[in-house]
Amino acid sequence: EMQRSLVGSEMCIRDRLESIFYKLKTAYPKAKIIYIRPHNIGSRPYQLQVDYGNRAKNICKKWSVYCVDLFENSGLNTNLEQMIPFTNNNDQCHPNHEGYINYYIPLIENALTSLF
Numbered sequence: 001e002m003q004r005s006l007v008g009s010e011m012c013i014r015d016r017l018e019s020i021f022y023k024l025k026t027a028y029p030k031a032k033i034i035y036i037r038p039h040n041i042g043s044r045p046y047q048l049q050v051d052y053g054n055r056a057k058n059i060c061k062k063w064s065v066y067c068v069d070l071f072e073n074s075g076l077n078t079n080l081e082q083m084i085p086f087t088n089n090n091d092q093c094h095p096n097h098e099g100y101i102n103y104y105i106p107l108i109e110n111a112l113t114s115l116f
Contacts, residue, residue: 017056021063032115035060039070039103042078042092068111076103 024033037053040046053071060067070076076099078084078092086099095104 014055014059017059018063021059021065025063033063033065034068034108034111034115035065036068036108037071038093039074039076039095040079042080042084044093046079066111066115068107070104070107074103074107 021033024031035056037056041049049071053069057067057069059065076083076086076095078087084090084092086095086103088094088096
């Protein structure tokens with residue numbers, strides 16, 4: 001029981017994401033669900049992002065949820081100094097208008113086009 005309460009533990013992440021997918025698929029059985037994995041965030045530990053992202057992608061596969069993997073495919077990596085200006089207040093995390101236009105929207109549009 002203790003491990004279930006650890007924030008960031010594998011079980012915690014799996015249980016919460018699976019619970020979200022279960023509730024969505026139960027409430028909206030015909031809906032197409034998209035999970036968006038964020039870009040490589042310079043203010044977060046790299047390996048933690050890799051581990052969480054891999055877990056999330058596996059859960060998406062299990063639940064037949066489409067995964068837009070911005071970490072792997074967007075090119076936005078705020079570990080690189082030249083990419084930081086694409087975030088709000090240079091926080092390395094939250095994309096600004098240019099960040100969304102250049103790095104997020106093309107992949108999300110692609111997913112929507114392929115699903116619908």
